[in-house]
Amino acid sequence: MLSCEQIRAALSARLDGESPGIADDIIDAHLAGCSECKAFYDRAVALNDQLASDLVPLGEPSAMQPPDLADAILAEVEPQWRRSAANRAAFLAVARVVLALIAVIYVVWAVMILADSTVVQPIVAEGQPLPERADPALANLLVEAASVRLALALGLATAAWRPRLAAGLVPLVAALWTFGLGFAVRGIVLGALSAPQLAHLCLLAISALCLGMAWYFGPSGRTWQESWRTLGSRPY
Template identity: 40%
Template sequence: MKHEEIQASISARLDGEAPLLADDIVAAHLTACPECRDFFQRATALQGALKQPSPTPDLTAQILAQAGPAWRRGPGTRLVIAALARIGLLVHAIFFIIWGVQLLIGSQPDAAVRIAVACALVYGAWRPAILAGLLPFLGSWAMFSTGLEMRNIFLGQANIAALVFLFSSAICAGLAWWFRDYRQDSSWLNANLATT
């Protein structure tokens, strides 16, 4: 009988498969053959080592200790950006009202649009979720106005301040909308940090 057949039978038995040879034949061979007996001992030791997973340390405390300061910094930054964006919306609303009143005094038909946008910006500063509907309007207005002002830019008669104002109002509205959920996020975060 060959050693390879005995060792294949031992491996099959340890793996839970049907052995190639009967158990009594393998047992008789193991008592007489030191090479196969050594193979059997090494295979059973390896199988025992593979079945018992090594204990892994609990890294939760270390991860939370490193992540905690970053979590605590996040809501403060979001609050500052949201507050500045909302203040920016209010400042832009004031300038839109001034712009609209100047156009109204001059009997310009665009006065109502400026005053309506000012009202929308004030409402957006109060309820930033509505800014998702206002952003396409502000962005397209700024881009369309840029296209119309190209001729005046080349002639040196452009109203660059109005374009910068339109783009900055769209940026403020975008930031206020992007950071609109800061209260919910920070309250969730504070509740989770309090439990750790």
């Protein structure tokens, strides 16, 4: 699969009268499905015509050798590429920082839950009665809740470290948020929505959003965009 950079290099070569190195039907099919490359080609053609008209002296034959316009075209288009790359890097950096912060919050939260579980955890000698505050079922639920938060912290930290892995966590976090939202609505109706439940729901929503940003603006996002554009190509 050809990238946009390869197609644009071939278009520049075509405008300069050189061999593009890629078949014309492949280039035209890509232009039909990629609005960015089509806009690049239109700008390059317009700039080529403008510079050619300025450089051809009056009275000279129109069939003269066209000048090398590669530098002028790159000078026109390169700032836009730089702005696009800078914007992508900024969004990716924000997503990674937020994911790392949420991972730290989940770790602290899990430690607090484990500390609470020790109060109701029934640790007694065999044959001895349970303490008054012992609640084995609640203790197991608290341990499981802490395990879920530690697992989320590990996944989010991994996505912040390697954004290309973020796509695998998006369905998981989105599913947790969806089920959590359903229980939150029930809690609102019954007047029993707790602050930890609401905080967990908000953290899941922010995590899903940042995971999507890390995937979209990271290295894997460009491959996904190019693959999607390829589906719209219509060869002659």
